[in-house]
Structures are given as C-alpha cells and as structure tokens.
Amino acid sequence: MKMKKLFPAMLALLLLVSVGLVGCSSSDKSKGGSSSKGDVVVDIFQFKVEFKDQFKAVAKKYEDEHKGVKINITSVGGGEDYGAALKSKFASGNEPTIYNVGGPQDVKDWETKLADLSDTKAASVALDGTLDGVKKGNEVLGLPYNQEGYGFIYNTKVFEKAGINPKDITSFAKLQDAVKTLDNKKKELGLKGVFALPGKETWVTGLHLSNTFLSPEFNGNVIDTFNAKKVDFKYGDAFKNVLDLENKYSVQPTVSLDYSQQVEELFSTGKVAMIQQGNWVYSSIAGIDQDLADNGIGLLPIPVEGFKEDAIPVGVPMYWAVNKNKDKKEVEEAKKFLDWLYTSDAGKEAVINDFKFIPAYDGFDASKISDPLAKAVYQYAQDGKTIPWVFMGYPTGWGQEKLGVDIQKYLSGEISWDELVKDSKTAWESSRK
C-alpha cells in the first residue's frame, strides 16, 4: 500500500533529476556540437534590422558558394537596445563571432574581444577616414558597414509650390528666408508646420544635430573628440540658431514629438515641408508613399555659420567587429565572409542593390545607387561638402542622456541656452577626468 503512493513520487523525482542532467549535458555539447558535422559556424549578431531579410539572403548565397561554412544571423535593432542585448549575449557565454562596435568608446570597452582586421582586403579598400574611429596603433579593429548622411530632407513639391528653389539654399540666412516663406504660405500649402522637430528623440538633437556644430571644433576627427578633455561650443551660436529655427517653425509640442510622428505621420503625408533626418528614412517614406520617396524628396545642408554653410554630416554608423576569443578557424572564416561581402563582385552587387548602402569602400559603381537620398549623400561626399561624424567620440551617454535631455529642457523653457551650454560643458569635463 505504501509503495503505491511512493511510486509516482519517485517517478516524478526521477524525471526532474533527469531533466536537470539533460540540461547540463546539452550545454556542454553546444560548444563543440556544430563542428561535429565539419561545418564552421559563424554567428553574426548585428544591429541593422532594416536590411535583415536581404542580409540573410546574401548569407545563404555565400553558404551555397562556400561549402562547410554556416552563417547564423541575429538582428537586434535600434540604438541602445543593441548594446544591452550584446552585453547580455556575451554574459550568457554564447558569444557571437561577428558583432558591431560604434566607435572609440566601444573599441575601448570591448578591446579584449576584438580581433585585428588589418590583414583583410576590405580594410585596405575602406575609404579614407572611415577607419579612424576603430584604429589602435597599426591594428584595425572594425570594418565600416556603409556611409550615412543626414541633413534637412525636404518635400520638393511643396518647395515648388511655394516658389523656392532648393539649390539656392546654401547658407543659414537663405534657409531662414525659405522657412519664413513656407511659414507664410502654410495654409495654401496644406502644412501643419514647416518642420517637425522630434525633441523626444535625443539622438536626433543630442547626437546628430549637435554633431554638426561640434565636429568642426574637433577638426572633424573622432579620435580628437574622444581624447578631448573639454568641449567649448565654439559654434554654439550657430547651433542655437538652427535649433531655434527648427523649434519655432515646428509642429508643437516638440518635446513629445517622436521619430515615427516626424517621419511617417507628418513628413510622409506632406503635412510638414522639412525634417532633420538621414538617408535611412527612405524606406519608411517609401512604405507610406512610394512616389514621394522616389520623386518627391531631396536633401538640404545644415548650415554652420562661420564654418561650412552648405555641407551635410556624413559618417559611418557602425563597424563590423570579429571576436578574437573564438577559435582560429572561425575567426578566419568571419574575415573571409566580410571580405567577400565588400570586395567580391557578388557581394558588392548585394551591398548596393539589395542593402541599398552607400558604400564606404573603393571599387563600387556608385551610379547604381538608386534611392534619391543616398544619391544626394553620395553627391555631397563627391563634392567634398561633408562634415565628419564625431558623436561616437562623445563621453558615454553624454550626447543623449545629457545634451539631448538638456535640449528638451531648453525647448520647454526650463533652462536658458547659456545654462544648457554650461551644464553640458561641466558634464563633459567631469566624465573625462
């Protein structure tokens, strides 16, 4: 009788223990499990969700051409989430082979896990300056994804109707005139505002906009920025003027306006004439109005008074990094894959046509770039009318959590511009002590 009751209990216990044991043993296996088939597995953990399907397709093609290599792609997107996810990924012990780093700060943080890529073909054809942020002595610790640029994206039809020729807008004064004209004709143009300034997105104000005006101060060099003990806001007045202009003529309230409202709700439907964004918004706009995306948008410079008034900021958003703690074969395969992606004909084809990247490497046929924003960015780069990106060299969290937040305070009238400048300077200095 007693046995009858005991039996189910014993069984349950046995099950529990066996589940526990299986759990242990399987995790032991996973380290070398994949190599049992003779395949080298390259795990990629990357941040750009916009092109993940295309990327997977290209990886599949690579697998077909190169037997014995398997490529796993995981995409986690959107700024800060990627950093958090990457750290969790490493902490879990399940380290990826290829991952992304953003610039000098990331390189410093991840230094012990970055393989030297200077012997890759891709590194040798990377465009001048694109490797600055990831160089350490003679070592190249990352390979650029692509180039991106931002400025004021405008609606060509609205400009036409208002009788403004975008080609004339080459200085702050002319931009101001154009904005005033647009504002006066707001009703007949069907606009809710001239701009849509997304104050909620601290990366738009605290990183992108500020970069335009801080870059010249640091000679457009991300390493100089990274090493700078202080920031002077040398072009602070120009910065204030542009921010004020955007804010004054924007759909209100700006502090709670976010990216999707700015790009999808307001700009893509023609309710505002201009937004400060980059070539990455092309697909968002195309998703709503293909015709507008293909034939109705252009890119205007962000004028920096006293420096360049007709240039746009262009830079590399992220770099590919290879984990040097993985076994040699895997590291080699990872390098080969990146080389193939940026230097082989098939890879290059995919980078331009499928990914719609603006290449950061020599040897691409730029005439194949199809979307108008990417074309405009490329054109500015050709003409030398660019301002380099330096915001990856800001102290950790400074751009978004400090300056961006202070800009929100400034926009809602909590603090004055002078206080903003003072506050941001102090924060920079104290984190660079």
Next chain:
Amino acid sequence: MKKRNLWYWLFLAPTLIALAIVVILPLIYGVYYSFTNWNGIENPQFIGFENYINLFKDQEFLESLWFTVKFTVVSVFLINFFGLALALIVTQKMKTSNLLRTIFFMPNLIGGLILGFIWQFIFLKVFSGIGELLGIESLQGWLSTSTTGFWALAILMSWQMAGYIMVIYISYLESVPQELLEAAEIDGANSFQRFMHITFPLVAPAFTVSLFLTLSNSFKLYDQNLSLTGGGPFHSTQMVAMEIYKTAFTENAMAYAQSKAVIFFIIVAAISLTQVYVNKKREVEM
C-alpha cells in the same frame, strides 16, 4: 509541523533549489557586484563602498526616487479608492454586475507595454483632438510637460490596477455577514454608518493585501513608464527602475546600477514590510 523526515525535504528540494538559483543566488551576486566597478564587459574589481557613496550624490537617481515616491503615494490612493468604489458597485444586487466585473477587470489582461502605447495615443491624439474641438488649451500636449506626464502615469496605473484590486475587495465584501448589517439597520444606523463601522473594519485584511500589492507594484513600475513617456520630457517622469536600467545599459555602469538596485530593494522591502506590519495590527478578528 510534525516530524520532518527525509521525504519532507526531498519533496521540498525542487522548490528550494529553484528559489536558490533564481532568487537567492542572484541577490547575493548582485550585492557582491555592487561593490565592484564592473562595466558589463571586463572583469570586475573590488572598490568597496564607492558606488554607494556616489549614488547619494547622484542628482538624477535622487530625483527619480522622489518622483517614484510621489507617484506611489498618488497611485496607491487612487487605485484603492477606485478599487473599493468599483467593488461596492458590483456587489450591489444588479443584473449587470457580473458583466461589469469582467469589464473592470479587463485592463489587467493587457500587457503593460501595449497599455502604455494605447494610452500614449489617447493622451496625444484623443486629448488634443478634444482640446482643439472645445478650445481647451490644457488638454493639448499631454506628456510634454512634467506635471501632465506625472498625471498621465497615475491615470494609466489606476485604470489598469483598480480592477484587479476590486477583485480582492469583492471577496472580502461578500464575506461580511449580512446579520451584522441587518442588526445595525434595525438599530437605526444609516447606510454610511453601516459602511464606516461594520463593513470597513471587516474588510481591513483586504487593505493589507491591496496596499501591499499597489505599493510594491507602483514602486517597481517599468514597462508602462517606458512605453508611455519613456522618462521624458527631460527625465522628469523617469522612475527608479528605469533610471537603474539606463545607468546599467546606456552609461555602461553595471556595478553602479547594481548598487542603486540594492538600495532600491531595501527601500521597497522596508516600506512594504512596515505597511504590512502596521495594517496587520489594525485588523479586527471576527
């Protein structure tokens, strides 16, 4: 408890092991990490109490703590007030009371993130739409000032949790003996007196439970905070949980964030335990 033999411990073992692995060990690890300078990537080094000293000078942390306290006071009051009110409504003899119970409880079934986005739409679009229509300036631009952001969070929280707390109150309200109420009625007590002197003391245990739940939930709020205001504008509606997350992941200060989390844990535990102790003492035995 009688004799605790081997079987007793054997059956308890799975739970104890699970508890140790997912709660106790991480807690101990966490406390250890809070004394280091770990940035989430490199190996940690022991630095003693430095993190704890710094966090009491950390303006942002203190501000978010103060905001959380204010928010908790307001939402504990609102949730319990509405929870009890709803419970009183649906325990009346009405035909629709079952339907109403379901409706009031429903917000609880929606995840916090989604709820936040839904209310974001309501505050931004519906409120400003009504404001435009009626010409009421103050309805426009909710979530863009710190005051309205605060109330937006409080409204969202009470809307979601009142129905849940209602269920707890219902169960106690329904166990109040009818004879007592009838006796009081015969003695000439009006309905307000009956509620204050009979129902209210008898549902006191419900207050203990509800206050504990609302208090700890409001303190720990994260997902609604993230999706509704994202801490904005200018971090003014940033609650402690979110501040800790940001310290850990956007400022790469894992150990520092951990020390904040330890302090946060101590505060929540202290307040909740005190509250339960005080409430327990006031409960009346039937």
